[in-house]
Amino acid sequence: MEFKTFTHLARLKDMAMIMARFGFGDLVQRLDLPVKHLVHTISPETDTDTDVYQRIRMVIEELGPTFVKLGQILSMRPDILPVPMIRELTKLQDAVGTISFDEVKQVLEQEFDTPLEKLFRSFDPKPLAAASLSQVHKAIHPTLNRVVAVKIRRPGIVKTVETDLSILEVLAEKIHNNMESMQVYDLPGIVATNRRTLLKEMDFSREGRYIQIAKSKIESGSDIVIPDVFTEYNTPKVLVTAFIKGTKITSHMDLPAEERKALAVSGMQSAVLQILEHGFYHADPHPGNMVITVDKRLCLMDWGMVGRLTPEERNDLLFFIRAAVDNDSRKLAQMVLSIATARKSVNARQLEKDLMEIMDVYLSLPLKQIRVGSLLEDLVGVLKSHALRLPPDMSIVIKALITVEGTARMLYPELDVISEAKPHVHRLVSRQYSKGYIWQRLRSNVSAMWGLQQHLPQTVSAILKKIEHDDVTIGFDHKNLNPLQKALESSFNRLTLGIVLGAMIMGSSMIITTGVGPLLFGYPALGMAGYLISAVIGLWLIITIIRGKEY
16 A cells, blocks of 8 residues: 555645654654655754653644544543543644635535525524534524524545545554554554544534434433434534533533532433443533533533444443442453453453452542542553453443543532442343343343244255365464474475485495496596585585574
8 A cells, every 4th residue: 555646645745744843753764655855854843852642742733634533533542542642632622724604605505505595594604613624603593493503514624534544544554564563553453443433423414313312312301401403404514403502611610519510410420321321422521512501401512423332332331330349350350351352362360460459449449539530541551451452432431431520520529420320330230130121131032042043954054065065175374383384394305305315325335336437536436426416415414404503
């Protein structure tokens, strides 16, 4: 895979120059990029003593929207990135200008094939907010007379992102192939996964469906608000939702303690229910995506990034939490090994001891003092030390919980997260043992077995036919057998050469004793030639054995 177009090379040049400005010119050289000669002309603008993760964040912000969004997505992967880097990535800011009103108008009119004046009763040309992928304006619905928020995808952003992602795929392959220490991270796989995530986030029709799903799971009278979606205006480029009047969380720090606590508890409980009960949750619940409404409720905005958990994953997570609360390090280790992927053999006993040490530290504290975020970060650290990697969905859950706890504690620092979450966890765990749930699982398993037995005869018959016609092949993928194969080949070659050498010496000796002519210095010439060739072969054989140190 290489850089195929002038667009790629021009963008790669920009990337290399930015990296060199922040002290990463040596990386450009090591990757042998086609623009590596340019970095010699750039002097670093920042002191190389500046924290490397801080410089990485600066590079990402300079590289633009694609990299900022990828950085924000990667900040949800504490299982593969160091905690200090995660903290820097959470500081990423969109440094983008606004789209002109003419461009906004053009996008809307082309998307709906209708003049803007007929699309909305009124439309505010001044944007409410501008981000790396989109811009938001306020308008009034033409028939319902409701104030709405109109989210427009930036023109040309898809092409920009796809160009950057194509370059990143090449860079990831180069780093993976040229830097052995980075191979454990599987950068090509990370880029491929994040490519799918980012392209999904740019599809606003998908975000509209996410909002509707989330809204359908909120009970009436809840303290959580999710805006209505106007589906007739929902396309891949445009999303129109109800405008929620409110203010950011950061502007409510002077509210009475009880009100701040109520908001913090609502947010925390909502996250727990979304994750453990619904399996569909807001994956980026930072303060910027939350608004306090006029009636003091919490509104969750920006559903472009969501997480999903299957029923099995929710069960695993529930029992993982229960094992942690019960301080059952053995069960915790078993759950970790069943959930995580091991990159090498794992010492289960040492893993259990490491988990026990962490749980002893945290569970010896009063519940109010336990920081769930710190506990989860330490657990992930143990997994890393044992070369264990969580599935991406589980990593996003952990990051979401860390983020929502941080947001809740920002509102109310004295929040007892464990006590607030415990009733919901106990209720959901108890439900696993209810008659209704057991009966449901039993029916599901019986149904699965019934489906299996229906297809079993045909499957067995097909296998037997293959055996009958000698059409069965066994795939054998050997690992680390090449050195053994070469050693055996070398040994057999030397053995064969030794036998030939012995035969030549015996034959030459027989010729010498018979005295058959022609003679050379009184000895048969043919026998002398045989001795000479045997001596050369024998000397070469001894030298190769000594060089190979196989004696």
